[in-house]
Structures are given as C-alpha cells and as structure tokens.
Amino acid sequence: MNIVSFSGGKDSTAMLLMMLEKGIPIDRVICVDTTKEFPAMYEHIKKVQTMVEPLQIEIVKIDFDYWFGEHIKTKGKRKGEKGYGFPDFRNRWCTSLKREAVKKIQQTISEEFIQFHGIAFDEKERTLKNKDRNIQYPLVEWEITEKQALEYCYSKGLDWGGLYEKFHRVSCWCCPLSRIGELRVLYTDFPDLWKELQEMDKKSFRKFRSDYSVADLTKKFANGI
Incomplete structure (x- = not known):
C-alpha cells in the first residue's frame, strides 16, 4: 500500500501530482489539518482534490485551540494548568500532534505500506533521520528542488492565492x-x-x-x- 503525506504545500503538492503523472499507484492521501492554515490553503486543497479525483484526500483535523489553551496538564511543572501555549524550538507540540494523528491511522492498516513524503532535493538532509524507515522521497529521487516544485505547481494553475509570493514557507x-x-x-x-x-x-x-x-x-x- 502506498500512502502519500499531503500538507498542501508546494513540495507535497508537486510530489502528489508528479506521482500520478508517472503512474505510481497511490492508495491513500492523508492530510493533517491543524485548523490554523491560511484560508487560501484550504481553497488550494479543495482545488487539488478536484485534480486528483477519484482519489480522495483524507483530512484529519487536530483541535489546535483545545491543546493550545484548554487541555489540563497532567504532569510536569505545570501540572493542573491549562494549555500548552505557543510552541517553540524545544517544544513543538503541534508537530507531535500531527505525527500522532498519522500514527493512529497507520495503526489501523494491517498490510505493509510505504509512506511518501514531499521533501525537495535541496533539503535532502532532512531525510537522513528516517533512512531506516518505510519512507520514500520522490522529489529527492527525481532531484526536484523547492524552486522547481513551486514552478511546477504554478504551471498547473496552482498559486495558493499568492501566498508563496509573501512567505517562504506556507504553514500555520x-x-x-x-x-x-x-x-x-x-x-x-x-x-x-x-x-x-x-x-x-x-x-x-x-x-x-x-x-x-x-x-x-x-x-x-x-x-x-
């Protein structure tokens, strides 16, 4: 089973569309939504969905506001207090929640699977930490840089409402x-x-x-x- 991790950003979008163009089988596309994406990103994801049909993008939502300000801490120095607050370099709890959401889905899959992550060729050092896991990086394999991934998406009529003209990375x-x-x-x-x-x-x-x-x-x- 081939599972694509789709964030909606330029790299994962380019990877998904290129895989389909090359005839690489895709069984599932999983997108984790923190609910803190730019409005234009949600429009982009809807547009990509129409481009990849009948393949369905499975959207898994995380209740960011709950973990940010309502969750009661059960251990540590802040035991009994509310919320994780803003993440920082030492505590990227939002990233951990994304990983946990994907992990829960993976635990429901009984057959062997391969994950496909959209990391560009010029960021290939990011793949080293997962070199022993069942993860593939098509953009690295095809030597597609971040710039090339963005240009490819633009050529397909995808522009994120101009977000990439204002931001280097389009995340929360x-x-x-x-x-x-x-x-x-x-x-x-x-x-x-x-x-x-x-x-x-x-x-x-x-x-x-x-x-x-x-x-x-x-x-x-x-x-x-």
Missing part, C-alpha cells in the same frame, strides 16, 4: 517560528488573522517568541520598525 499562520519579515506581512496583509493572534497571545502562558510578544510586535510594526 500563527507559528512563532516564522521569520520577522513574514510576521510583518501577516500584520499588514491579514489583519483578521493578526487580531486572532493577539487574542491567542493573551491566553498563552508562554511568550510568543523569546524576543517578542505579539503585543511587542504589534507596536513594532505599527511604528514601521
């Missing part, structure tokens, strides 16, 4: 690990999302970033800094 809009320049774009071009981020900042026990809170960034960007 509320990610604290985003570059400052990209957070500035979020502030200027997506005011509704920034307002939601400000509300999240009030609920998180952990500062948005080690160098800035969302309130700090709001003042910084408002002053044109």
Whole structure:
C-alpha cells in the first residue's frame, strides 16, 4: 500500500501530482489539518482534490485551540494548568500532534505500506533521520528542488492565492517560528488573522517568541520598525 503525506504545500503538492503523472499507484492521501492554515490553503486543497479525483484526500483535523489553551496538564511543572501555549524550538507540540494523528491511522492498516513524503532535493538532509524507515522521497529521487516544485505547481494553475509570493514557507499562520519579515506581512496583509493572534497571545502562558510578544510586535510594526 502506498500512502502519500499531503500538507498542501508546494513540495507535497508537486510530489502528489508528479506521482500520478508517472503512474505510481497511490492508495491513500492523508492530510493533517491543524485548523490554523491560511484560508487560501484550504481553497488550494479543495482545488487539488478536484485534480486528483477519484482519489480522495483524507483530512484529519487536530483541535489546535483545545491543546493550545484548554487541555489540563497532567504532569510536569505545570501540572493542573491549562494549555500548552505557543510552541517553540524545544517544544513543538503541534508537530507531535500531527505525527500522532498519522500514527493512529497507520495503526489501523494491517498490510505493509510505504509512506511518501514531499521533501525537495535541496533539503535532502532532512531525510537522513528516517533512512531506516518505510519512507520514500520522490522529489529527492527525481532531484526536484523547492524552486522547481513551486514552478511546477504554478504551471498547473496552482498559486495558493499568492501566498508563496509573501512567505517562504506556507504553514500555520500563527507559528512563532516564522521569520520577522513574514510576521510583518501577516500584520499588514491579514489583519483578521493578526487580531486572532493577539487574542491567542493573551491566553498563552508562554511568550510568543523569546524576543517578542505579539503585543511587542504589534507596536513594532505599527511604528514601521
């Protein structure tokens, strides 16, 4: 069984469409939704779905808001307190939730399977940690770079509503690990999302970033800094 991990980003999108073009059998396509993707990303996923039919993209949702601010910690220094707050380099709990969601699906599969991950050729070092697992990286095998993957998607009429013209990576809009320049774009071009981020900042026990809170960034960007 061949299972494609599909995030909706340029690399996994290019991989999925190229696999179909090359006639590589695909049994399942799994997409984990944190519910914090850009609106244009959800439109993109719908568009890709129409392109790959009758193959179905299975969307697994994670309740981000629950884990962010409502879940009661059962152990550790914050036992009894609410929420994980914003993730950081040491605690990427959102990434762990994605992996757990996929793992649960895999545990229901009785036959042997191969996973296909969309990692580009110029990021092939990321594949080393999984070299002994049943994971294949078609873009690495075909020597498709990030730039080539994006250009391929553009050639298919996929443009994410211009997101890749504003952001280097298109992931959760509320990610604290985003570059400052990209957070500035979020502030200027997506005011509704920034307002939601400000509300999240009030609920998180952990500062948005080690160098800035969302309130700090709001003042910084408002002053044109």
